[in-house]
Amino acid sequence: MTRLLVRDFVIRKSYLSPAAQAAVIEALRPVLKAAPPFTPETPLGKPMSVRMTSAGALGWIADKTGYRYAAQHPKGIDWPAIPDPVLAIWHDLTGLARTPDCCLINYYGEGARMGLHQDKDEADFSYPVVSVSLGDDGLFRIGNPTRGGRTESLWLNSGDVVVMGGPARLSYHGVDRIRFKSSRLLPRGGRLNLTLRVVE
């Protein structure tokens, strides 16, 4: 279990053992059933390649009116609770008593990616974002607190956890590509990423 620091992003390699990864997947199963991942649309009407859903009091959604947190899934379903093994990661790595309002669940199928962006729809940037990688490897790109400039990339593997806090909280980041079927955690392949956030 190594800890890397890349531009103030804390990267905990192999934070979750294979057994712990399997336990998180098991705990996510009912969540994905209750609130099925959907394809968000950017405000320009373009479908995103990543499919998304959420757990927690609030979920992140995107559609023609913009990006925002909402109390319900687009199909009018309440978001399921954030599973305990996921909350445990948050509390262990942040040391905070406060629980996150949102666990955004991103599913990257073959060919999916996420462009460079900042996470800035939350009210208080003093809280970190904790990001858990499960399944196929993802090529994570780290930029700067402002748009442009040089970037650095590294592969995130299943069980790695990234903490974006402090000076990195508003840094640009994205996922260029995944190595489809590089992991056997998800029987049908793909990458699941969980981001835990305090929203309000």
Ligand SMILES: O=C(O)CCC(=O)C(=O)O
């Ligand atoms: O998939 C990842 O590793 C990053 C996801 C992300 O940046 C986000 O959901 O805002």
Ligand SMILES: [Fe+2]
């Ligand atoms: Fe992000």
